[in-house]
Amino acid sequence: MLSPFALLFIVFSVYPVLASLRLSFMRYNAICNPDQSPCGSVGFGNYTTLILHDDRFHKALANTTLYVIGAVILGMVASLTLALALQEDTRINRVMRVVFFLPSVTSGIAVVLVWGWVFRGDGVGLLNAFLNFFGIAPVEWLATTWMAIPILIFMSIWGGAGFGMILFLAGLNSIPAMYYEAAVIDGAGPKQRFRYITLPLLRPVMVYVGITGIIGAFQIFEGVYLLFPTSVGSIGGLQDMALMIVPYLYDAGFNKFRLGYASAIAWVLFAIIFIVSMINLKITRSLEDLK
Amino acid sequence: MSKAELRKNEKLMERSGSFSNPFEKKSRASKLRRLPIYLLTVVMIAPYYWMITSSLKSVKELQVVPPTLFPREVILGNYYDSKYNPEMFQQEVMQGLFQRYPDLKFGFFRFMINSFVVNISITVLTLIIGSLAAYVVSKHRFKGKKIIYLVIIGSMMIPWQVGLIPGFLLVDDLGWINTYWAYIVPALPKAFIVFFLTQYLTSIPDELVEAARIDGASEFTIYYRIILPLLKPALIAMMIFTAIGEWNNFLWPLIITTSQDMATLPVALANLRNSGAGNIGTQGIIMGASLITSIPTIALYFATQKHFIRGIALSGLK
Numbered sequence: 001m002l003s004p005f006a007l008l009f010i011v012f013s014v015y016p017v018l019a020s021l022r023l024s025f026m027r028y029n030a031i032c033n034p035d036q037s038p039c040g041s042v043g044f045g046n047y048t049t050l051i052l053h054d055d056r057f058h059k060a061l062a063n064t065t066l067y068v069i070g071a072v073i074l075g076m077v078a079s080l081t082l083a084l085a086l087q088e089d090t091r092i093n094r095v096m097r098v099v100f101f102l103p104s105v106t107s108g109i110a111v112v113l114v115w116g117w118v119f120r121g122d123g124v125g126l127l128n129a130f131l132n133f134f135g136i137a138p139v140e141w142l143a144t145t146w147m148a149i150p151i152l153i154f155m156s157i158w159g160g161a162g163f164g165m166i167l168f169l170a171g172l173n174s175i176p177a178m179y180y181e182a183a184v185i186d187g188a189g190p191k192q193r194f195r196y197i198t199l200p201l202l203r204p205v206m207v208y209v210g211i212t213g214i215i216g217a218f219q220i221f222e223g224v225y226l227l228f229p230t231s232v233g234s235i236g237g238l239q240d241m242a243l244m245i246v247p248y249l250y251d252a253g254f255n256k257f258r259l260g261y262a263s264a265i266a267w268v269l270f271a272i273i274f275i276v277s278m279i280n281l282k283i284t285r286s287l288e289d290l291k
Numbered sequence: 292m293s294k295a296e297l298r299k300n301e302k303l304m305e306r307s308g309s310f311s312n313p314f315e316k317k318s319r320a321s322k323l324r325r326l327p328i329y330l331l332t333v334v335m336i337a338p339y340y341w342m343i344t345s346s347l348k349s350v351k352e353l354q355v356v357p358p359t360l361f362p363r364e365v366i367l368g369n370y371y372d373s374k375y376n377p378e379m380f381q382q383e384v385m386q387g388l389f390q391r392y393p394d395l396k397f398g399f400f401r402f403m404i405n406s407f408v409v410n411i412s413i414t415v416l417t418l419i420i421g422s423l424a425a426y427v428v429s430k431h432r433f434k435g436k437k438i439i440y441l442v443i444i445g446s447m448m449i450p451w452q453v454g455l456i457p458g459f460l461l462v463d464d465l466g467w468i469n470t471y472w473a474y475i476v477p478a479l480p481k482a483f484i485v486f487f488l489t490q491y492l493t494s495i496p497d498e499l500v501e502a503a504r505i506d507g508a509s510e511f512t513i514y515y516r517i518i519l520p521l522l523k524p525a526l527i528a529m530m531i532f533t534a535i536g537e538w539n540n541f542l543w544p545l546i547i548t549t550s551q552d553m554a555t556l557p558v559a560l561a562n563l564r565n566s567g568a569g570n571i572g573t574q575g576i577i578m579g580a581s582l583i584t585s586i587p588t589i590a591l592y593f594a595t596q597k598h599f600i601r602g603i604a605l606s607g608l609k
Contacts, residue, residue, distance in 0.1 A: 001510060005424035006439075009480035013446055016454025016461065023456060085328050096328065098596070099335050105592040106339075107539045109557040110581035113564055114338040117345075117574060122356075124571050126341070129357035158335070166603050219450060222541050226561060246452055246542075254546055259456050266453045273450055 020263040028260035046264035057265070059240045060248040066149050067244065068217040071156040075213055076206065078157050079164025084198075086165070087172055097169070101162035108159070108222045115155055116142075116227050142227055148242035152223050160216070164209045171205035172198070207284045211277050218273050221246045245269050339585075346370070346579035350385055350572045369575040385572060388579050391563075395552050402559040403583070406538060409474040409555055414534045417479050418526055425488035426518045430500045440489070446482045452542075459546055473547040474555070478537065484529050491525040492518070528602025531595050535588045556584040 027042050050057050082100055086093045103111060118126040121140035128138040141147055175198065183193050224247040228237030235251045236243030245265065253262030345353065347365045368374070371387040392398045428440050458477055467473035499521075503513050519526075541557045548554050554562065560580050567573035592599060 001423045002427040005420045012477040016457040019457035107584045
């Protein structure tokens with residue numbers, strides 16, 4: 001009874017991961033494949049090129065780092081704020097919770113297309129039309145290099161804050177009310193109650209939201225793919241302003257057909273996510289030991 | 292998590308209530324403090340509002356600067372324009388969404404059919420396979436079980452893009468490009484589902500299964516009569532997650548479809564946008580297609596809200 005899962009798991013989950021490791025040490029592109037000798041193994045060649053010489057990858061890495069930091073920290077603050085604001089179980093709060101959660105179940109592509117209209121560079125763009133009321137001239141939002149990451153971070157928060165909010169709400173609800181009652185009797189104000197009861201007891205939720213948020217943010221693709229195309233057959237926008245790791249992987253693998261190189265990118269992505277998650281866990285553990 | 296804890300957790304979720312401090316009274320000032328959150332709610336709804344209203348505007352109205360907040364005239368031409376004539380070019384008359392793909396059998400409906408076929412197949416099969424595996428892992432004793440479980444759990448730490456290239460090559464070698472197989476089969480083994488269901492089953496006492504075994508029930512009977520009914524709440528939660536996740540999947544469908552007729556809705560949507568990129572006149576059609584793509588998951592969410600929220604809490608907080 002385990003066999004259907006086991007078989008599929010080995011063929012479509014385990015094998016691709018191992019094969020991708022093998023590919024990452026090979027030159028494999030439109031004219032070469034692993035069976036031909038001069039094109040075969042390149043040792044750590046793909047990795048050294050990626051890490052030492054590939055400017056586009058460095059750009060992608062820098063962009064992704066910036067994006068992840070912004071999206072995760074601001075997203076967490078937004079989620080927690082929403083949870084606290086909508087904590088009370090009133091009818092209007094229930095409705096608003098649903099509204100804030102809606103993007104989590106909406107097609108990412110559909111949402112990105114609306115944002116694409118909002119940030120259009122001409123007068124039909126919604127943000128430009130809005131700013132026009134205040135006499136501000138139209139801005140080419142998606143063609144202004146420093147704008148790309150903030151726009152993507154904004155979209156991420158809009159789309160993900162509701163999900164974090166639900167988790168924080170569950171966490172808040174599991175804090176026994178008597179802790180707060182006792183604190184009130186002891187004369188603790190709202191700030192102190194938040195600092196000494198709510199925050200420490202929410203730490204497990206924060207770790208969870210943080211780690212899943214980081215992992216998800218590193219894998220951003222759709223927004224970059226649709227909003228920041230580059231002329232023909234590439235991705236990343238003007239001067240690669242929005243190039244990120246997974247879009248670059250897609251570009252290397254499916255636009256340029258450099259499959260070995262793309263596999264190396266995938267493994268670097270895995271290494272980064274792994275290390276960041278471990279550091280995150282370590283920090284939280286040591287914080288807990290401190291007390 | 293023990294069964295009792297689970298139940299407690301569920302109760303908490305159902306109550307979904309929260310602590311309000313009886314010692315503090317609400318003032319007018321505190322009501323005013325909630326103004327920002329009402330404004331944010333507007334920001335949250337705005338894209339949906341824009342999707343709906345823009346899909347009902349005429350090409351002429353779409354070109355107006357600044358854009359109109361309310362459609363001056365509600366038209367359905369972006370979906371189906373009866374004035375459209377393929378033989379004749381007319382200004383301000385566009386091919387409606389459902390007239391756009393004359394070469395495709397069923398036109399735009401084709402993408403909806405693709406999405407539904409892929410989605411339902413994956414959701415049903417993945418849950419069957421996953422629950423069978425979870426039953427074996429949690430209620431059977433055999434050599435190497437721990438290692439198998441460890442590999443399954445360990446695989447969750449690997450971003451799925453790691454296997455993207457070989458996965459694509461494999462599907463290509465199998466001749467599955469542009470078929471439903473490429474969508475469905477690789478999506479079936481979901482480690483998270485096995486992990487989640489196993490966790491859920493370990494909280495159920497082994498005696499239930501043992502007793503049935505002594506009574507001579509076959510393994511399949513035990514699975515069907517005892518395990519499945521017990522798993523129901525967990526399965527419902529997983530069903531909703533899988534269905535919504537798969538519906539909105541984009542990168543994998545993008546690389547395994549090269550011909551238009553096998554695209555699912557998100558891919559068709561991206562293609563539609565790329566074909567008419569900057570042209571404001573096509574935005575009404577694109578918004579209409581976006582709306583159609585969004586509705587099924589939102590409807591599923593509304594229909595199963597209670598299970599949904601409980602599921603998130605169950606899977607997220609252990």
